[in-house]
Amino acid sequence: MKPRLLHLAWAFAMAVSPAAIAQSWPEKPVRIILPGPPGSSPDRITRLLAEQLNKKWKQPVVVENRPGGTTRIGAEIVARAAPDGYTLLSTFVSHGMVKLLYPETPYDPITDFAPVVQLVDTETTLVVRSDSPYKTLQEMIEGVKKRGRPLGIGNFGTGSSFHFYSLILGQGAGIDVLPVPYKGEALSLSDMIGGHVEASFNSVGTAIPHIREGRVRALAVLAPKRSRVLPDVPTFLELGFPRLRAGGWFGVLAPAGTPKPVIDKIRTDIQSILREPDVTKWLRDQGLEPTFESSEAFGESMKREAVEWEKLIKEFKISVN
Known part of the structure; x- marks a missing residue:
């Protein structure tokens, strides 16, 4: 079945009773695509989440590493997936700039994805x-x-x-x-x-x-202030570099068109994991600060960042050719 027809079929199926479907979701294994290699900070947090979600959902949650292409290789898999919540993207701040650098990218990093949850702010x-x-x-x-x-x-x-x-x-x-x-x-x-x-x-x-x-x-x-895990290391801001003040983020996206009740369930379950004291401590020990904003707020933040990335690309005349 062609990708567009597949998306339409899922949209019709989910429209029948999205709340009921979300209540029973997931009914099969979930895979999380990570556009980075094993051993990285995004990899560790994604695998921690997968382990906890396995227990919560009573279904296998499998992490697949798909590095390369400045996140494009992994992101394209999710952009083309059925919008049912069973294929998710665990990604980071660079996600929003790929179309600006690679115009031939076959997906739009904003419109072809549904923001699910920002996991953490990073240093x-x-x-x-x-x-x-x-x-x-x-x-x-x-x-x-x-x-x-x-x-x-x-x-x-x-x-x-x-x-x-x-x-x-x-x-x-x-x-x-x-x-x-x-x-x-x-x-x-x-x-x-x-x-x-x-x-x-x-x-x-x-x-x-x-x-x-x-x-x-x-x-x-x-980072805006000194890291709690590196308290003796000054920030760039302290050292006179005001443009180097914000860190980044890790977050989870789904294919555009994924029903809101499914997105809400995923977000709620992930945020409940992030609130667990041992998980919060583990994250902070890694220089990661859990965040608990809505999916909509996460999406708006991504849009604003894309505008800023475009300005930087023009300022520094970045070209991948």
């Missing part, structure tokens, strides 16, 4: 190896200026939020930076630890185990 940190000569951000900036050679900074893909953070840092510091894209932030971090790139932007959740084990050093945190 981002700039890290270097523990044997790096740079102990502070200012030392790094001064060192790069003296040597006259660009600073290589790893990120999780061309056009990703971490890519833009590198460019904004370079602009604000007056240094040349070379953003180095990877198929996931865990790969960026491991390559940095291996000596293939000098620094890396990573979510605090991904970097924190390596920081605690002494493999890497955090120079600054991108």
Whole structure:
């Protein structure tokens, strides 16, 4: 059956009694597509949710990693799926910019998805190896200026939020930076630890185990205030970079047309998990702050961000060609 006819068929079926269907949902396994590799912060939180939802829904909840394409590969699977709630997308802040960078993208990141729930606000940190000569951000900036050679900074893909953070840092510091894209932030971090790139932007959740084990050093945190798990690390805002003040988010989306009662059930069940004290503590230990806004508020936030991403793409003349 063609995708459009499939969507229409589901829309008709759900219209019969959406509340009744939502009450009995799910009646079969649910899969969550994650457009990133194993080992990343989004991967860990998605698998935690899947484990808890398994118990709550009494159905298997399977996480599928589909990295690459700045989230496009995984997102397209969900955009084409039946709008019944059985295929979900666990994604992050870069989701909203793909159509701006890749006009040939066969889906719209806003209109082809239904916002379900924002899971957490995230914190981002700039890290270097523990044997790096740079102990502070200012030392790094001064060192790069003296040597006259660009600073290589790893990120999780061309056009990703971490890519833009590198460019904004370079602009604000007056240094040349070379953003180095990877198929996931865990790969960026491991390559940095291996000596293939000098620094890396990573979510605090991904970097924190390596920081605690002494493999890497955090120079600054991108967040409105200091991280509760890295209290001794200054924010970029404190260090004079006002454009590097907001972190990011992780959230769950469904195919457009998914019935609201199903979306509401998924959101309510996920938020009840996020409120559990042990889950809240685990998230905060990863530098993640649970959020509890409505699906509608999450969707409006995504739309506003897309406008801001478009401005940044034009300002820095980002092109993937």
